[in-house]
Amino acid sequence: MPVSLASYLALSAILFTIGVAGVLTRRNAIVVFMCIELMLNSVNLTLIAFSSFMGDITGQVLVFFVMAVAAAEAAVGLAIVISLFRNKQTVNIDEINILKW
Amino acid sequence: MFLIVASLAIASALLMILQKNPVMSAIYLIANFFCIALLYLLLQAQLLAVLQIVVYTGAIMVLVVFVIMLLNLGDETKLTEKFDMKKIISVVLVTGFLIEMVYIFGFSGDGIGRMPMSSQAANLGTVESMGAALFTRFLLPFEVTSLLLLAAIVGAVVLARKQS
Numbered sequence: 001m002p003v004s005l006a007s008y009l010a011l012s013a014i015l016f017t018i019g020v021a022g023v024l025t026r027r028n029a030i031v032v033f034m035c036i037e038l039m040l041n042s043v044n045l046t047l048i049a050f051s052s053f054m055g056d057i058t059g060q061v062l063v064f065f066v067m068a069v070a071a072a073e074a075a076v077g078l079a080i081v082i083s084l085f086r087n088k089q090t091v092n093i094d095e096i097n098i099l100k101w
Numbered sequence: 102m103f104l105i106v107a108s109l110a111i112a113s114a115l116l117m118i119l120q121k122n123p124v125m126s127a128i129y130l131i132a133n134f135f136c137i138a139l140l141y142l143l144l145q146a147q148l149l150a151v152l153q154i155v156v157y158t159g160a161i162m163v164l165v166v167f168v169i170m171l172l173n174l175g176d177e178t179k180l181t182e183k184f185d186m187k188k189i190i191s192v193v194l195v196t197g198f199l200i201e202m203v204y205i206f207g208f209s210g211d212g213i214g215r216m217p218m219s220s221q222a223a224n225l226g227t228v229e230s231m232g233a234a235l236f237t238r239f240l241l242p243f244e245v246t247s248l249l250l251l252a253a254i255v256g257a258v259v260l261a262r263k264q265s
Contacts, residue, residue, distance in 0.1 A: 003103040003143070005216060006206060011107045011140075013202040015114055015133075017195055022118035024191035030123050030169060034130050037161065038114055041137050044149075052144040052226070055219030057234045060226060063149055064235065067156050068246045072253030074161040078168045079260035085172050086263075 008049035015042035029081050029091040033074075040070050103143060110136035123169050127162060134158045146226035 015038060022035030044063045051059025085091055110133055117129035134157045141150035224230055235243050 002218065007103065007107070008140070008144070009206040010203060011110065013199060013206060014111055017199040017202070018111070018114040018118060020198060021192065021195045024195065025188050026118060028123055030165060030172075031118070031126050034126060034165060035118060037157070038117070038130065038133065041134065041153075041157070044153075045137055045140060048141055048144050048146050048149060052146065052222040053216055053218055055221050055225065057225050057230060060146055060149055060231060061234050061239050063146075064152070064231070065242060065246060067149075067152060068250065071156060071161060072249055074164055075253050075257040076260065078164055079257040081168060082171065082261045091172065 005049055005053045009046060012042040012045040012049070015039075015045070027092050027094055029084070029093050029096070030078075032093060033077055033081070037070065037074070040066060103140070106136050106139045106143070110140070124166065127166050127169065131158050131162050134162070141226075144226075145222045148226055148228050148231050150226075 019035045019039035019042065022038070023032050026032055026035065044066055047059040047063050047066070051057065051063075081091060084096055088096060090096070113129045113133040113136065117126045117133060120126045120129065134153060138150045138153040141147075141153060219225075
């Protein structure tokens with residue numbers, strides 16, 4: 001039985017939701033960061049599924065760019081985590097509130 | 102095949118957000134990335150399946166594990182992960198979000214979820230066709246990506262440097 005587009009979309013919706021749940025419930029900045037990567041990946045899966053089912057390469061090219069942006073985001077985000085940890089000795093996002101006044 | 106890989110992906114994602122130890126979370130996330138790469142192969146996107154493994158599990162996750170090691174978080178499992186009101190609210194919100202998305206995808210009415218796989222899908226994901234698209238139609242975004250990566254390198258170095 002061929003797999004339908006709807007099942008790929010449902011899978012990526014579930015993965016995205018798990019990522020959102022992780023971002024909302026976890027307190028460790030690095031785990032929150034990994035959940036964001038999970039969300040990026042589920043959106044990539046949606047793009048590739050549409051690209052394959054519609055026979056258009058634009059979706060796959062977009063996934064290529066999303067991967068480049070994700071790599072840049074990973075480097076900068078982890079650098080921010082390192083400098084936060086150096087200043088506050090914690091990665092608990094409840095204690096990191098220097099942007100709040 | 103799809104069902105096995107999909108259930109593995111969901112299981113590893115769930116295990117990832119339920120683990121207390123960030124290193125175990127990272128390992129389950131790597132398993133999840135491998136499952137997603139397999140799904141890309143099932144969708145006949147060969148180049149992106151390889152890139153998924155090389156870029157995500159090879160580069161990004163190594164960076165994440167390296168930072169976990171650098172900050173010595175492996176033993177810091179006591180990080181006040183307590184069950185409180187905020188978590189209940191967020192789980193309710195997330196469930197609503199999932200129902201909404203499944204509703205949009207499943208009942209959009211125009212039958213888009215049941216369309217067959219495109220006949221030329223096998224020719225789309227090859228290195229040849231991706232390269233042709235990247236260097237002709239998408240040449241400008243491709244070059245702009247290099248600027249983005251340069252900015253990211255400089256930004257990461259500036260942020261992670263010791264303040265003097």
